[in-house]
Amino acid sequence: MMILRDPVHGLVSFEAAEFSIVPRLMEAEEVQRLRRIRQLGLTSLAYPGADHTRFSHAIGAAHVMTRFIGRLRQIHGDLPFDQRITTERARDAVAAAFLHDLGHGPLSHLFEEAVPDGPGHEVWTVRIVLNPATGVHRILRDLDPGLPERVAELIQGRHPLAFLASTVSGTFDVDRCDYLLRDAHFTGVSYGSFDLDWLVRSLRFGHPTSAGGAPHLAIDGVKGLPAIESFVLARLFMFQQVYFHKASRASEWHFSRILLRIRHLLRHGVPVTPMPPGIEALLRTGDARLEDYLALDDAVLWSALASWRTAQDPILSDLCQRLYARRLFKTLELFGADRRPERYAELLELLRDRARASGLDADYYVGLDEAVDVPFDNSDDPLAVIFPDDVARAPQEVSFILGRLAGETLTRTRLVFPTELREDLLAQLRSAPLS
Amino acid sequence: MMILRDPVHGLVSFEAAEFSIVPRLMEAEEVQRLRRIRQLGLTSLAYPGADHTRFSHAIGAAHVMTRFIGRLRQIHGDLPFDQRITTERARDAVAAAFLHDLGHGPLSHLFEEAVPDGPGHEVWTVRIVLNPATGVHRILRDLDPGLPERVAELIQGRHPLAFLASTVSGTFDVDRCDYLLRDAHFTGVSYGSFDLDWLVRSLRFGHPTSAGGAPHLAIDGVKGLPAIESFVLARLFMFQQVYFHKASRASEWHFSRILLRIRHLLRHGVPVTPMPPGIEALLRTGDARLEDYLALDDAVLWSALASWRTAQDPILSDLCQRLYARRLFKTLELFGADRRPERYAELLELLRDRARASGLDADYYVGLDEAVDVPFDNSDDPLAVIFPDDVARAPQEVSFILGRLAGETLTRTRLVFPTELREDLLAQLRSAPLS
Amino acid sequence: MMILRDPVHGLVSFEAAEFSIVPRLMEAEEVQRLRRIRQLGLTSLAYPGADHTRFSHAIGAAHVMTRFIGRLRQIHGDLPFDQRITTERARDAVAAAFLHDLGHGPLSHLFEEAVPDGPGHEVWTVRIVLNPATGVHRILRDLDPGLPERVAELIQGRHPLAFLASTVSGTFDVDRCDYLLRDAHFTGVSYGSFDLDWLVRSLRFGHPTSAGGAPHLAIDGVKGLPAIESFVLARLFMFQQVYFHKASRASEWHFSRILLRIRHLLRHGVPVTPMPPGIEALLRTGDARLEDYLALDDAVLWSALASWRTAQDPILSDLCQRLYARRLFKTLELFGADRRPERYAELLELLRDRARASGLDADYYVGLDEAVDVPFDNSDDPLAVIFPDDVARAPQEVSFILGRLAGETLTRTRLVFPTELREDLLAQLRSAPLS
Amino acid sequence: MMILRDPVHGLVSFEAAEFSIVPRLMEAEEVQRLRRIRQLGLTSLAYPGADHTRFSHAIGAAHVMTRFIGRLRQIHGDLPFDQRITTERARDAVAAAFLHDLGHGPLSHLFEEAVPDGPGHEVWTVRIVLNPATGVHRILRDLDPGLPERVAELIQGRHPLAFLASTVSGTFDVDRCDYLLRDAHFTGVSYGSFDLDWLVRSLRFGHPTSAGGAPHLAIDGVKGLPAIESFVLARLFMFQQVYFHKASRASEWHFSRILLRIRHLLRHGVPVTPMPPGIEALLRTGDARLEDYLALDDAVLWSALASWRTAQDPILSDLCQRLYARRLFKTLELFGADRRPERYAELLELLRDRARASGLDADYYVGLDEAVDVPFDNSDDPLAVIFPDDVARAPQEVSFILGRLAGETLTRTRLVFPTELREDLLAQLRSAPLS
Secondary structure, three states, X not given: OOEEEEOOOEEEEOOOHHHOHHHHHOXXXXXXXXXXXXXXXXXXXXXXXXXXXXXXXXXXXHHHHHHHHXXXXXXXHHOOHHHOOOHHHHHHHHHHHHHOOOOOOOOOHHHHHHOOOOOOHHHHHHHHHHXXXXXXXXXXXXXXXXHHHHHHHHHOOOOOOHHHHHHHOOOOOHHHHHHHHHHHXXXXXXXHOOOHHHHHHOEEEEOOOOOOOOOEEEEEOOOOHHHHHHHHHHXXXXXXXXXXXXXXXXXXHHHHHHHHHHHHHHHOOOOOOOXXXXXXXXXXXXXXXXXXXXXXXXXXXXXXXXXXXXXXXXXXXXXXXXXXOOOOOEEEEEOHHHHOHHXXXXXXXXXXXXXXHOOOOXXXXXXXEXXXXXXXXXXXXXXXXXXXXXXXXXXXHHOHHHHHHOOOOEEEEXXXXXXXXXXXXXXXXXXXXXX | OOEEEEOOOEEEEOOOHHHOHXXXXXXXXXXXXXXXXXXXXXXXXXXXXXXXXXXXXXXXXXXXXXXXXXXXXXXXHHOOHHHOOOHHHHHHHHHHHHHOOOXXXXXXXXXXXXXXXXXXXXXXXXXXHHOOOOHHHHHHHHHOOOHXXXXXXXXXXXXXXXXXXXXXXXXXXXXXXXXXXXXXXXXXXXXXXXXXXXXXXXXXXEXXXXXXXXXXXXXXOOOOHHHHXXXXXXXXXXXXXXXXXXXXXXXXXXXXXXXXXHHHHHHOOOOOOOOOHXXXXXXXXXXXXHHHHHOOOHHHHHHHHHHHOOXXXXXXXXXXXXXXXXXXXXXXXXXXXXXXXXXXXXXXXXXHHHHHHOOOOHHHHOEXXXXXXXXXXXXXXXXXXXXXXXXXXXXXXXXXXXXXXXXXXXEEEEEEEOXXXXXXXXXXHHHOOOO | OOEEEEOOOXXXXXXXXXXXXXXXXXXXXXXXXXXXXXXXXXHHHOOOOOOOEHHHHHXXXXXXXXXXXXXXXXXXXXXXXXXXXXXXXXXXXXXHHHHOOOOOOOOOHHHHHHOOOOOOHHHHHHHHHHOOOOHHHHHHHHHOOOHHHHHHHHHOOOOOOHHHHHHHOOOOOHHHHHHHHHHHHHHOOHHHOOOHHHHHHOEEEEOOOOOOOOOEEEEEOOOOHHHXXXXXXXXXXXXXXXXXXXXXXXXXXXXXXXXXHHHHHHHOOOOOOOOOHHHHHHHHHOOXXXXXXXXXXXXXXXXXXXXXXXXXXXXXXXXXXXXXXOOOOEEEEEOHHHHOHHHHHHHHHHHHHHHHHOOOOHHHHOEEEEEEEOOOOOOOOOOEEEOOOOOEEOHHHHOOOHHHHOOOOEEEEEEEEOHHHHHHHHHHHHHOOOO | OOXXXXXXXXXXXXXXXXXXXXXXXXXXXXHHHHHHOEOOOOHHHOOOOOOOEHHHHHHHHHHHHHHHHHXXXXXXXXXXXXXXXXXXXXXXXXXXXXXXOOOOOOOOHHHHHHOOOOOOHHHHHHHHHHOOOOHHHHHHHHHOOOHHHHHHHHHOOOOOXXXXXXXXXXXXXXXXXXXXXXXXXXXXXXXXXXXXXXXXXXXXXXXXXXXXXXXXXXXXXXXXXXXXXXXXXXXXXXXXXXXXXXXXXXXXXXXXXXXXXXXXXXXXXXXXXXXXXXHHHHHHHOOOOHHHHHOOOHHHHHHHHHHHOOOOOHHHHHHHHHHHOOOXXXXXXXXXXXXXXXXXXXXXXXXXXXXXXXXXXXHHHOEEEEEEEOOOOOOOOOOEEEOOOOOEEOHHHHOHHHHHHOOOOEEEEEEEEOHHHHHHHHHHHHHOOOO
C-alpha cells in the first residue's frame, strides 16, 4: 500500500492491485537513480526553486495515468468489449508512464543535447526496460514475461489500442500533463498551470471517419474546449518563460561547449580526469555500455565538473570555473529583420571577430542560439473535439484562440557571448546597427 | 536590479539600494555552493518533492527580512531616533539573513549531526564571513570594513538593537518564516503554511518593564493572535509530519552510521577512497580547514557514497549500498509506558541480540532514535502580545490554544533496525510484549 | 448529466445514476429558495466576501457525500454483505446531504436564534421533506414512496447503519467538511482550510468492542491523525476568527433586538408594516404555516427592514436604520476574572445605567454576549483511530495536540453597546476597573 | 485604522493617512448600498459561488489602486516634479477607484442593459458624487471642497495626468484588475487569474513621441510581457467562460423581457404592484430621481419579482415564475455560416413562428442573443511596451500571442427560446438544416 504526498497532485496513491506495479518498480536501482537527475537540468540557475528530479516526475506521470484510466473506464462502455481497459492494460499503461523517462542522462535534456550523436533518452529507456540485467526488467518479467516488451512498445507510442498509446505519447499525454504542472510549481511560474481535473473529465472517444477505424482520444466539445485552450497556453507560457528563458538557454549552450571541448581533448589524446567511463565512451564512440551510462547522474557529473576547474587545458578549466560559479554567458535576443537566416552568418562572424580580438577561442565562447517550438501542432495524429451530436471538429475550428495559434511557430533567436564582450559588442552594434 | 520568481513568495526583488548587497553577495562562490546543498538532507527519500536547496532558502530568508524591515519602518516612529532602522542597519540585517546558513555542510543538518564533535554550522558560517580569503568576506569588506564583523554578530543573534537581533534569530525570525513555508511547499504538506502577510503586519514594538529597557519585537494582540497561533501550529505540524517523519529519521540515523563507520576505519588506519579531505579531517581531528570544508557539498558526498558501495569493508559497503538504493531502516514507534527511559536499555539490548543473532554488527545496524521538540517555548526571551491599551501579555495567557501548548514537549521515540529483523522482532515483542 | 464548477471543490459532478437525484431535487422551489439565503447571515458585514448562500453549501455537502461514498465503497468489503453501500443507500445519503439545511430561515442561524421559541431549522427541514405539498417531497416520493421518510430520518442522524448516519450528522459529517472549507474560501480566512482528500482517504471502519456492535466511522491511525488534527484546528480557527468575530456577534445581537422589538409591538397591538406573514406568525404564536415560512428569505427580510427604517416606533426605526447603514454595536471583550458569571450582573447593570442615562431603552441597546464552543468534544459517539494492528484508540490519547484540547471549552464574553456609549463606558471602567 | 481580510487579495489595509478616505467613505449609505448589489447579476444561476457584491469589488479596486500608487512612486523619480504622485493625487485616485461603480442598479449590468434608454451606471455614479445631498458628497466635500468634482472627473477617465486617469479607466485599470481576479475566485474559474504582483511591478512610464507629450502608463518589455499576455488571456477566458456563458446570457435576456413587459404594461396604464418608484420612473420616462434610484437594490428587486409571480398579466407572471424558480430559457449556439447577419432574420422568423404556434407571445419568449467583445483592442490610447534601451513597441509586435489576437473580435450568437420549444425547434432544424 503506497500513499504519497506530492506537492503538485496532493494525495497520490497506488493502492489498487493493478497499480501495485509502481511501488514494486520503485525498488529498482534504475528508478532510484532518477532521484539524482534534475528534471530541468540547469534551469535552477534561473529559477532557484527548480531542483526537482525526474523521480518526482515519474511518480507524477504514473499518478496522472491512474486518473486517465479512471476516466477511460467511465466511458469505455461505448467501445467494443475487446477494446476496453482491462486490468492488464491498466497495469501496462501505468508502468509505461512511470518508466517513460528512465533513460535520461545527467541534467536530463542537457546531456542529451550536448551529445547529439549519442542515443536519445528514449533509446536508453528502451534498453533499460529490455535488458535482462536491470532491476526494472526483472521486476517486469517476474510479473509477466511479455511485460518488458509491451512496456517498451507503449513507451515508444505503440499499442494495439491507439488511444492508450496516445496517453503515453501524444498531444495530451500524461508526461506533458505532469511536467507542465510540476515545472510550474517548482519554478513558481503560475502561468504554467491548467485545470487537470477538468481536462481528465473532458476526455472522450472519437471515431475516425474511416471505416473500421480504431477509437482515438478526443475532447468533449462543450465542457472540454477551455481545458484544451488552457493546456495549450500553459505549455506556450512554460516555453516562453522557462524552457526558452535566456539563462536556461545560455547555461545549456555553456554546458554543451564543455562536453564539446572534452570530446576535442579526448580525440586528440589529451587525458581528462576524472573521467566517468560513460561520458568517455559516448564522446569517443557515440555510444556507451548500459552499465556505464547508468552510473552517470547529476552528482557524478557535478563532482567531475568541480575537478575539471583545475584541468590543464585552459579552455576546459575556464568554462568549468564559469559554470560552477554561475558566471553565465550573456545573450542578446534578435527581433524583426535580424531573425532572417541570411543575417546569421554575418552576425556570428562579427561575434567571432570580437572573441578572437579578446584572445578567446570563438568555437567555445560565442555562438547563436535558436529555440523553436510549435505551440499547437494539430496536424499529425490530430486531436478532435466531439460535440453532443457526435460531430467531430478540429479544435482550431471552434476555438477562438486555437484557431489563431494552430501551426504557428515560436522562435527565439539569441547571440551568446561572455560578459566581457558585452560592452564591446553593443558599441559595435550601435555604430553598425543590426537591422 | 534583481527580480526573481520564487515559488514560495512569488515576486522577490532586491531593487532598493540598501538591499543591493544581496545580488552582490550572490556572486560569491560560498553562496553559489549552497545551490549544491539540499535544505532537508535526505527528506526527499520520504517526500519526493523535497529537493530544494539552501540557496533558495537563503533568498527566501533575505526576502522575508526586506518585508520585516518594511514593517518595522512603518512603526519605528514610536522609537527614539537612534533606535530606528537606518539604511545601514537594513543592509546589515538583510545580509545577515541571506548569509545565516552559509556554513551548512552536505545534506545540511544531517552532516552536522553525524559529526557531533565537529563545529556546528553557525561556527562555519561565522568563519566564512570573517575569513579574509572568502568571496563573501571581500564583498562585505569592500562595502564597509566593519561589515563582516557586524554581520557575524547579527548571525549569532547579537546587535545593539535587541529587536533587530531577534529578526535574525528568535521566536519569529526570518529563518523560520521562510523555511516553514518553503519546506511545506516542496514537501506538499499543506498544514505547514501560515499567513506571512498577516504575521508581518502584526509586528509591533513591546517595551520591557525594566527602566531603560530596549524595545523588543512583539505582536499586536487584536490582529496578531491568530497569526502567532497558526505559526506555532504550522511549525508543530512540520515537525510531526516532516522533520520527525519515520523515513526522515531512519535515513538520518542511517547516514550517521556511515560516517561513524568511516571514522572507525580511519582511526584504525584503514584507507577509504575516495576520501574528500574535509570529511577526513573532521572525522580524524574534529575540525577541518575552511577551504576543505567548503569543497564539500551534496554532489561530492553522493558521488563518494556511490564509490563506497564497493569499499572493501563489508559494513561500510553494505550501509552505502542500502542508502544508495533507498533500502532504508525500519522503525517501530514506542507509545505509552514503553517511552520510559528505563525501558530503553532493555529494548535496545533485545534489538542488539537479534542483530548479533543475524550476523549484523549491532553498533551499526540497530538503535533507538529519540526526536524531541518544544513546540512553543516562550520562556527564554519571551514574545509579548500588545493590546490597544499598551498592556503586554504573554501569548499563552490570552490564546486558547497556546495556553495549552506552552512549554509542552513533543517526543517521538523509535526503535531502528533493518528490514530483515522486522518479522523476527515483531514476533519476539508479541510473545513478550513491550508494555 | 450535471457538472458544476465550484470555487471550493473544483469540478463537481452528479453524473452517476445513483446521484442523479441531486439535479432532480435542484428543480424544487424549496431548494432554489436557498439561493436567497446567505450561509453566514450578516457575517459579510465583517468579511466582505462572505455573501455565499445555503444553495452553494447544499451542493458542496452533496459533493462531499459522493466522495465519502466512494471511499466507503473502497473499504466496505470488510463489512458483512448486508451492511454495504447499496445504490439505494448511496442515493438516500446524497439526498439527505443535499437537503439537510433546507429549513433555514432568512440569514440562516440568525433568524433561528432571534426566534428562540420557534421551531429550529432541522424541524423545518423535516417538515419540508415530509409535507406532500412541497416540490421536494414530490420528487422524492416519485422515485420511491419510502424516500421522504428515509431522508428525513437520515437528516436527523438516524439510520440502521450507524456509520452512514454519522456521515450526515457526526464529528466529521459532510456538513462540517463543506462549510468549514466554504466559509474559509469566502471569508478569506486561510487558517480554516484542511486537507479533505487526505481526510476522506483516512476513513476506515471501527468496530465497537460490544459484541454484535455495528461498525462505526473511524480514522486510520497512521495516515489519518494529522487529518483529524487539522480538521479540529480548522474548526477552532473558524470559530475564533469568523463565527465568534466581534462584528458577527454584534450584528447577530443587533438583529435579535429588532425581532424582539417587533414581537413586543405585535403583542401590544401595534401594527408593523410590511409584515411578512411568516414572521408575524412566528413572533405571535411561536410557529407558522410552512407556506408562509418558505416565503421568507433574505430579500424579503432585507426589503422589509428597509421599510421599517421609517416605522413609527422610534426604537424599531432606529435599530433598523443602524443595521441598514452598518452602524453596528460595539463590543468589549472580557478576560480573566471578569468572565466569572457573578461578575456579569454587575457589569450589565452598569451598562444599563449608562444606557438609561443616555435616554436609551436598556433592553434593546445594551447586553452581554457569551459565545461558547467545545472545539473537540469526543465524548458523545466518540470517534476512534484505528492502528495497523486493528487496535482502536481515542484520538486524544495518541495526538499531541488533541490530547491538550479534548473536552476544553472556548468561551468569548463581550459587553455590547452602541458607539455613543463607548467613551463614557470606558471612562467609567477606568475609574472603577473591571477586574 | 482599517485592515480587512479579502479572499482575493489577502490582507487589505487603508492605514496610510492618504488612504484613510476609504474607511470614511465606507460609512456613506450609498456605499453600503453596494452590499446589496451582486457584482455579476444573475450569474450565480450558472456559477453557484458567484454571489459576491459590488461592495467587495469596490474595496478590491481601491486596494489595487494603493498598489498601483506604490509602484508609480517607485518610478516617478523619472518624471518632472510637478507630475509626481502627491498625497492629494493618491487620495483622489483611491477615492475614485473606490467609488467608480457606485451608480450600479440592481443586478449590476443587467439592470442597465434592461433599461437601455436610461442613464448608464457611470452617469449615476457621477450624479451621486456631485449631488450635495448624498453622504458620499458630504464626506468628500468636508475633506476638500474641490474633491467631489475631481473624483467625478477621474471616474470619467479625465485627469491632468493621463497616466493617473488610465489607472481608473484604461486597458489595465484597477477595475479590471480586481474584477477579473474576483469573478474568477467566486465562480471558481481558475483560468481567469493572472499575476497581479508581476503586473504591478512591470508598470513603467512611456513617453509619447509627440513633443511635450505627457507620460503614459506602459509596461516593461523584458519583465512585463508575460504579465500583459496572461492578463489579456485571463480576460478572454472570463468572457468565454463566465460573462458569455449560455445560462448567464439566457437569464440576462430573460430579465430584460420582464422589464420590457412591465414598461409595456405601465405605458398602457395597467398597474403593476409592488412598483418601486425608481423602476417605474425609469420605465415611464427614461430617468428617475436620485433618491428613488438609490432605493433600488437586489433585495428590493427580488422581493418585487416574488410578488409579480402572481400579477394579473399572464406574461409578466409567467416570466417571473420561471426566473424565480430558475426555469431558464434554452439557447442554441450558431456556428459557421449560420452566423451571417442575413441568416438572422430567417432564423428569428422561424423561432417566432414556433412560439406563436405554441400560443406564446414571440416578443417575450424567443430571441436572438449576440455577445461581442474584442479581447485585445490596443488601437485607442494604445499601451506600449518599453525595452531597456527606452524603445517603445506595441505589445502585438513583440508578443507571439498578442500579435495573433490584436483587434480580433469574439462573437457568440445564440437563439433563445423556452424549454418547451426545444424539441420542436430541433426537429425543424434537422429537416431544414441551418447551414
